[in-house]
Amino acid sequence: MRRSTSALVVITMLLAGCSSSVLPSRLNADKTLLSQTGKQYSSGLLGIGEEQDRYRNQSLGLGLISHPAAETYINEQLEKLKQASGISDLPGRVYLFADTALGARASADGNIYIPYAMLKDLDTTDELAALLAHELAHTIRNHNSSDVFVKFQKKAVVAATLFANLKSNDAGVIRSEDERRIENAFTALMVSDGFINPGWTRRQEEEADKLGLDLMMAAGYNSEAMFTLLDKLTSWEEMNKQRQSSDNELVKNALESVNLNAESIPFGETVSGVLEKSAGKMDSLLSRFNKDHDSAEDRYNMLLDYADKHYPDASSPGQERRQWQQISKSRQTDNIWRGLQHIVDARESMTRGELASGERSIRDAVNVHTRHQNFVRQSYYELRSAQGKTSSMEQNLQLGLKGEYPSLMMHIEKTRLLTEKRDSNNQRQVLPLLDIFDDYGRPPGYYHQVIALAEDAGLSAKVTTLLADCFARYAGEGINCTVESEEKEESTDLSYGNFISGLFKKE
Numbered sequence: 354m355r356r357s358t359s360a361l362v363v364i365t366m367l368l369a370g371c372s373s374s375v376l377p378s379r380l381n382a383d384k385t386l387l388s389q390t391g392k393q394y395s396s397g398l399l400g401i402g403e404e405q406d407r408y409r410n411q412s413l414g415l416g417l418i419s420h421p422a423a424e425t426y427i428n429e430q431l432e433k434l435k436q437a438s439g440i441s442d443l444p445g446r447v448y449l450f451a452d453t454a455l456g457a458r459a460s461a462d463g464n465i466y467i468p469y470a471m472l473k474d475l476d477t478t479d480e481l482a483a484l485l486a487h488e489l490a491h492t493i494r495n496h497n498s499s500d501v502f503v504k505f506q507k508k509a510v511v512a513a514t515l516f517a518n519l520k521s522n523d524a525g526v527i528r529s530e531d532e533r534r535i536e537n538a539f540t541a542l543m544v545s546d547g548f549i550n551p552g553w554t555r556r557q558e559e560e561a562d563k564l565g566l567d568l569m570m571a572a573g574y575n576s577e578a579m580f581t582l583l584d585k586l587t588s589w590e591e592m593n594k595q596r597q598s599s600d601n602e603l604v605k606n607a608l609e610s611v612n613l614n615a616e617s618i619p620f621g622e623t624v625s626g627v628l629e630k631s632a633g634k635m636d637s638l639l640s641r642f643n644k645d646h647d648s649a650e651d652r653y654n655m656l657l658d659y660a661d662k663h664y665p666d667a668s669s670p671g672q673e674r675r676q677w678q679q680i681s682k683s684r685q686t687d688n689i690w691r692g693l694q695h696i697v698d699a700r701e702s703m704t705r706g707e708l709a710s711g712e713r714s715i716r717d718a719v720n721v722h723t724r725h726q727n728f729v730r731q732s733y734y735e736l737r738s739a740q741g742k743t744s745s746m747e748q749n750l751q752l753g754l755k756g757e758y759p760s761l762m763m764h765i766e767k768t769r770l771l772t773e774k775r776d777s778n779n780q781r782q783v784l785p786l787l788d789i790f791d792d793y794g795r796p797p798g799y800y801h802q803v804i805a806l807a808e809d810a811g812l813s814a815k816v817t818t819l820l821a822d823c824f825a826r827y828a829g830e831g832i833n834c835t836v837e838s839e840e841k842e843e844s845t846d847l848s849y850g851n852f853i854s855g856l857f858k859k860e
Contacts, residue, residue, distance in 0.1 A: 385663050386560065387438065387567035390493060394442045397497045399461035403444055405794030406462040412761040412796055415451035415696070415728035418469050419757035420689060423449065423680050430478065431465065431485050437572035438493065445492060447485065448758075451728035453697055455589035459488040461497035469693055472681050474585065478673040479569075479578035486565035486572075486579070493564060496557045562656045570664060575672045579656065586649040685722050692723035696732050703736060711736055725756035731763065746770065761793045765802050772806065779810035787815055797827055800834055 381389060401409070411417040427447045435443045445463025452468035459465050465488045475481050491497070566579050660667075680686060699714035715733050723729050730753025737745040750767045753759050764786060771782040783806050790803050800823040807815045823834035 385567050386564040387571060390438075390440065390564070392440050394440050394444070394493065395495070396444065397461050397495045399497055400444075401462065401794050403446065403462045403464060405792075406460050406464050407446075407448060408761070408793040409796050410448065410450070410460070410464070410466055411727065411758040412793060412799075415731060416760045417466075417758035418449040418451050418689060418693075418726060418728065420449055420685060420722075422683070423472060423686065426676070426680055427467070427481065427485070430482050431489065434482065434486050434489055434568050434572050438489075438568055439571075440493060443489070443492065445489075451693060451696075451726070453693060455592060457484055457488055459491045459497070463489075463492045465489070469690065472686055473690055474589075475677070475681065476581075476674065477575075477578060478677040479575045480582055480585075480672075481677060482569055482572065482574045483565065483579040483582040486568040486574075487561050487582070489568060490561040490564035491557065494557070494560050496561070558652065559655060562652055563659050566656060566660060566664075570667060573670065575670050576660065576664065576667060577669060578672060580653060583649050583653045583656065586652075590649065688720045688722040689726070692718040692720060692726065693728060696728050699732060699736070703732075703739065708736065708739060725752055727753055727756055727758055727760050727763070729753075730756070731760060734763070734766065743770070761789070761796060761799055764789050765799065765806070768806055769802075772809065779806075780812060783807055783810040783812060787812075787819075795822070797823075800827075804834070 400406070407417075424447065431445075431447050443463065445459070445465060447465045447467060449472070450466045450468050453470045454468055455470055455474065457465060457467045457471065465485060467484070471484070475484065562579070562583075566576055569576050569579055695714045695718035699711040699718065702708075702714060703711035715729070715736060718729050718732075730749045733749040734746055734753070737743075737749060746766075747770055750763055750770070753763045754767065768782055768786040771777055772779045786803065786806065790799065793799075800819065804816055804819050804823070807819065820834055827834065
């Protein structure tokens with residue numbers, strides 16, 4: 354299904370709106386922000402470690418894209434900005450996210466995730482540096498530790514997990530007090546799947562713009578690129594909005610095609626009612642989000658005033674184009690970009706139940722640079738799951754797991770298929786998955802699937818430990834830590850494969 358947990362994680366943040374927050378102290382407008390910033394970085398509240406943060410993000414949506422030349426060059430620019438800041442121990446690396454929407458984000462661990470589409474829309478190294486400087490500024494100012502961000506994150510975890518649980522036959526009976534959570538999750542699902550920045554306040558964005566400009570000046574980039582970036586932001590926002598509008602009806606129809614009104618599904622009526630109410634709320638949600646955030650034009654003017662005040666006589670070195678365009682216009686970049694576009698087309702076709710068309714698009718997506726990319730193999734796997742072609746499902750998992758950034762879903766599905774074989778030693782198959790689950794930082798939306806596999810394998814001690822950990826971390830947060838009985842699973846019949854098949858089935 355095209356609507357992924359990635360959509361829920363970033364868009365559910367829109368549902369909470371903006372509220373007051375406890376931020377780092379307000380900075381003096383008479384000095385540059387960089388001159389007032391401490392020279393020793395302190396990590397924020399939500400960090401889980403750079404590596405585990407990357408593992409978690411490569412398990413969202415269609416995951417990360419491996420493009421070594423681009424990743425190396427982009428991270429060289431990030432390092433240049435870090436060094437110029439004079440701040441020690443700044444964390445994080447840059448990764449490329451498999452998304453055709455436009456808009457990067459920084460995580461609580463300092464990692465920066467850039468949708469692959471942006472490689473095609475940035476014209477110079479200086480524009481790239483402007484994007485990185487803005488995201489690095491969010492990290493330096495610890496915006497991820499503000500209470501508004503923490504609230505957004507908690508709501509996002511609940512929404513993402515509810516949808517993941519629905520896909521994995523984990524939802525069970527929905528209690529009346531959970532209806533609002535379900536409603537928020539599905540409303541978020543239908544608002545957008547763009548990789549939108551996580552609901553920064555006006556003050557946070559203003560600080561990131563200004564501190565980002567300071568970082569660019571300190572590193573010797575052309576500061577005009579920051580203003581060019583803000584100009585492009587306007588068109589990016591419009592493109593994302595158009596994409597949201599065109600996708601809403603498609604996703605609504607896809608979800609309704611699962612036939613959630615079936616009497617055998619205890620939460621069918623709740624979800625169906627949510628779908629009807631959610632459509633009417635989209636416009637108001639988007640309007641509220643836009644109201645609470647400054648336009649790109651307003652940000653441009655505020656930054657221009659800041660630059661005129663603090664850098665009136667700054668020189669403007671020429672912007673570097675050649676090295677960047679050797680990467681952004683390379684054959685590898687073009688091949689990956691075309692592959693990603695074909696996958697987007699394929700998933701739209703699959704959502705409409707047009708499996709043959711989806712298969713043609715996926716085949717077109719495969720080339721020498723996409724053969725092992727997660728976004729290709731995960732989509733191919735979902736297609737083969739809908740078609741019930743087990744051997745091809747296994748083949749695509751094997752190819753995807755050879756890639757640089759396989760999602761946790763690929764590991765879980767590999768283990769599940771292995772345990773379904775008659776001669777399988779389930780404990781031997783599941784034990785490695787438990788180690789992988791630890792490596793991936795135990796994403797909350799996957800506890801139930803891992804616990805269920807461990808229980809089926811008779812690993813009672815492991816099950817007890819995972820249950821205790823899940824309840825300790827996420828009690829009261831809407832995360833499903835329980836294991837349903839086989840009888841209930843049979844009655845609801847919403848396994849991952851059945852859910853995917855239902856989504857892609859023509860009425």
